[in-house]
Amino acid sequence: MKTFKLDSRLDNDCFILSESNQFLVLLMDNSLVPWFILVPKTDKTELYELDKTMQSKVLTVINQLSDFLMKEFSPDKLNVAAIGNIVDQMHIHIVGRYATDVYWPGVVWGATEKKPYIAVEVDKLRSKLDSILEI
């Protein structure tokens, strides 16, 4: 696609951790759980509509983010989801969950409690992610 503009709600709620020609990797501004959002630069809204090459790349980046999240945050479970009921621009959540987190065992979507990051934590995370991410 020629032009891509990140949805304003994602832009407001998240930090941009990384960007390439094909993807944006966001961090939800909620330090209560580690929460990445992968945004493929596409105007399709459903995963099954992507061509095989792009699907395979999406899967590769989900794997990278999952692996990073597990090593960095040691959660008890990952939640990986493409929902898009409110923001229909395609985005995939990769969330680390703990049996002790405030939302457990419920899902994080729709919950209101959150705790913003302090800037230095985001910078640290961006720098660590940069060293492993290939997008």
Next chain:
Amino acid sequence: MKTFKLDSRLDNDCFILSESNQFLVLLMDNSLVPWFILVPKTDKTELYELDKTMQSKVLTVINQLSDFLMKEFSPDKLNVAAIGNIVDQMHIHIVGRYATDVYWPGVVWGATEKKPYIAVEVDKLRSKLDSILEI
């Protein structure tokens, strides 16, 4: 893996639509939204832990189920998610959502309202799915 046993909660909540050596395809017994659950026969709990071949097969079946669900039910949006906070046996939800359904725009997980299927509807769906599913 040598033996595979479907988690009893999934077994209680769902109908089995299809089964192969590698997968089970379930239908959540809730006719308020079309809701498939894909269960890869694995003892891993996270998608990124599957080997590349199995990941690719999972993606192929998600595509088949997504395409079938869209054609059969014409929802406004798909919700595709691997959560597993309560049932840690790996399972992937593929849910058709409507801007008019009772849960919209919230997610279906954790909601309590539901409406069981009548048996003939399940049989009809199983038969239709059989004609397109390759697992």
